[in-house]
Amino acid sequence: MVAPEQSLAAYDSKVEGNVVFTKLDSAINWMRKNSLWPMPMGLACCAIEMMASACSRYDLSRFGMEVMRFSPRQADVMIVAGTVTYKMALAVKRVWDQMPEPKWCIAMGACASSGGMYRSYAVLQGIDNLIPVDIYISGCPPRPEALLEGLMRLQRKVEKEHSFLDQKKVMLEEMSA
Amino acid sequence: MTAPEMVSALQAKFGDAITGTKEFRGEHTVIVKLDSLKALLQHCRDELKCDYLVDISSLDHDVDADPRFEMVYELYGYSHSQHLRVRSAVADEQEVPTVSDLWATAEWHEREVYDMMGIKFTDHPDLRRILMWEGYPFYPLRKEFPLAGKPSEMPDVAFTGIAPLEGGPFVTSPGSANTIQAEPRAKRFEKQ
Numbered sequence: 001m002v003a004p005e006q007s008l009a010a011y012d013s014k015v016e017g018n019v020v021f022t023k024l025d026s027a028i029n030w031m032r033k034n035s036l037w038p039m040p041m042g043l044a045c046c047a048i049e050m051m052a053s054a055c056s057r058y059d060l061s062r063f064g065m066e067v068m069r070f071s072p073r074q075a076d077v078m079i080v081a082g083t084v085t086y087k088m089a090l091a092v093k094r095v096w097d098q099m100p101e102p103k104w105c106i107a108m109g110a111c112a113s114s115g116g117m118y119r120s121y122a123v124l125q126g127i128d129n130l131i132p133v134d135i136y137i138s139g140c141p142p143r144p145e146a147l148l149e150g151l152m153r154l155q156r157k158v159e160k161e162h163s164f165l166d167q168k169k170v171m172l173e174e175m176s177a
Numbered sequence: 178m179t180a181p182e183m184v185s186a187l188q189a190k191f192g193d194a195i196t197g198t199k200e201f202r203g204e205h206t207v208i209v210k211l212d213s214l215k216a217l218l219q220h221c222r223d224e225l226k227c228d229y230l231v232d233i234s235s236l237d238h239d240v241d242a243d244p245r246f247e248m249v250y251e252l253y254g255y256s257h258s259q260h261l262r263v264r265s266a267v268a269d270e271q272e273v274p275t276v277s278d279l280w281a282t283a284e285w286h287e288r289e290v291y292d293m294m295g296i297k298f299t300d301h302p303d304l305r306r307i308l309m310w311e312g313y314p315f316y317p318l319r320k321e322f323p324l325a326g327k328p329s330e331m332p333d334v335a336f337t338g339i340a341p342l343e344g345g346p347f348v349t350s351p352g353s354a355n356t357i358q359a360e361p362r363a364k365r366f367e368k369q
Contacts, residue, residue, distance in 0.1 A: 086337045087310055119340040119348070121317050121326025122309075129338075 025164045032076070032102070033158040034064040036151065039075030039099060041092055044082030046109040046141040053144035065151055072098040077154065078131075079147075083111040084124045096131045102163060106150055107133045110140045180205040180259045183225050191217055206262040214265045215274040218250060222279050227252035227261060230276070233286035235267075235294045237320045244268040246296055250276070267296060275301040293318035310335050 038060075040050055054060045054068060069075045072095045084092060096105070107127050110116035113136045115125035127133060134157060137150040178186075184198050184205050194213035199206040209217050221227040231251035238245055246267040253260050267273055275298040277284040287298045288307040295316035298304060305311060312331050315322055325340045342348070353359035 086335050087308075090333070090335055115340060119325065119342050121315075121322070121324070121337060121340070123340065125338065125340050 025162055028164055029159050029161055033155040035067075036063075036065045036077045036104075036154065036158070037067045037069050037075050038065055038151075039072050039078040039095065040068050040070070041078055041080045041095065042082060043080070043084060043088060043092075044109075044111060044141075046081035046112070049141045049144055050079060050081045050108065050147060053147045058144040058148060060148070060151070063148070063151060063155070072096070073100065075099055076102070077104045077106060077151075079106045079108050080112040080127045080133075081108040081141075083116065083118055084127050085122050086124055087122075089124045089127075089130055092127065093130050102161075104134045104154055104158070105131055106135045106137065106147075106154060108137045108147060108150070109142055110138065113138070116140060178225065178257050178259065180261055183221075183259065183261055186225065187217065187220070190220060204260065204262060206264060208264045208266075211265050211267060211271065211273065214248070214263070215276065218252075218263060218276050219279060221252055221261065221263070225261070226254045226256050228255055229253040230280035230282055230286075231260075233276075233283060233290060235290045235296055237294060237318065239320050244271075246271075246294065248273055248290070248296070272297045272299045274299050277301060292316070295319065313337075 040047065042050060052058060054066060060066050065077075072078075076099075078096055078099060080092065096103075105127075107113045111118060111123070112127050113133075115123050117140070119125075124130070135150045135154050137146050139146050142150075180203075181200070184207055187207055188195055188198070191209065191213055194210050194217070195207055196210060197208040199208070207217070229252070231253050232249075233251075234249045236247040236249065238247065244266040246269070248265045248267055250263040251260065252263065265273075273296055275283065275287055277287060277298075278300075284302065285307060287301055288303070288305060290296050291298065291301075291304055292306040292308050293316060306313065309317070310331070312334060314329055315327055317326070323339075325342050326337055328339060329337045349359045349361055350364070351359070353363075357363060
């Protein structure tokens with residue numbers, strides 16, 4: 001007969017040493033930044049570079065962003081890749097509005113950032129006229145390395161957010177009022 | 178049948194309705210009055226075996242030109258491999274007979290002409306805009322329309338604004354000493 005293992009609620013050697021104490025914000029941000037699910041808003045040639053970034057040679061999945069979702073309801077970051085015509089602009093806005101918070105936006109390439117070379121009656125002069133942009137990536141189109149750099153900068157930005165702390169402040173203010 | 182033979186056959190058949198012909202580097206053009214345009218195109222398809230309508234385009238000669246517009250039809254025949262161009266002047270507000278019953282492909286070509294130039298086609302089965310949205314108030318390829326665009330607003334559908342045409346990182350610098358300095362990439366921006 002085997003003796004039952006001694007178990008003490010206060011001290012568990014299997015868990016002890018694997019516990020990390022941190023701030024809730026940092027923990028949440030750490031989880032968020034390592035599983036950014038992009039919504040590929042591919043509108044022009046930039047989308048080809050975006051596809052290349054997701055493929056094996058550049059491999060977005062190294063950074064936890066391989067889950068490209070074509071449903072805005074499952075996405076965290078919208079990559080606006082390409083020329084936003086006025087005809088498409090409100091459709092982009094509508095897709096953006098359907099994405100749940102928290103959400104981020106990357107303007108990939110010259111066209112999405114500023115209209116690019118299309119100084120024209122048909123092209124919106126930068127997607128930031130409609131939706132807030134977190135990261136602008138230069139290039140026409142940007143190489144996959146540039147998109148990776150943009151996404152990594154977004155990770156660094158997500159890392160520094162104080163979303164839970166801000167929520168807590170608002171909640172405390174509302175409770176005291 | 179070669180293209181010059183087609184031109185002379187058309188001249189023999191339509192006579193005064195053909196106001197001119199042109200030959201430039203092996204390309205043959207027939208200029209026809211708008212009244213006879215449809216009959217001539219029908220003849221081209223049925224008798225001259227131009228079974229392929231390559232393209233339809235339109236020209237705007239200027240706001241005060243008379244007649245202001247011009248339609249251009251590019252024809253081709255697979256049996257004889259010959260190209261033929263047919264042109265016809267169109268006055269402002271004048272309607273052009275549709276050829277979508279002769280070549281089905283003309284339906285979308287004519288919608289594009291209507292969308293960009295505002296020329297209407299009689300008896301067209303579905304004359305809606307094709308590139309811009311229904312309700313956009315301008316015809317953007319007309320001469321009086323500025324390249325930068327005009328503001329317009331259709332709630333929940335689309336809006337347009339005026340695009341900046343001068344300055345900015347992507348525009349060449351006019352009046353530069355040479356083309357190297359005029360290139361957009363030669364610009365140096367000061368750090369802010």
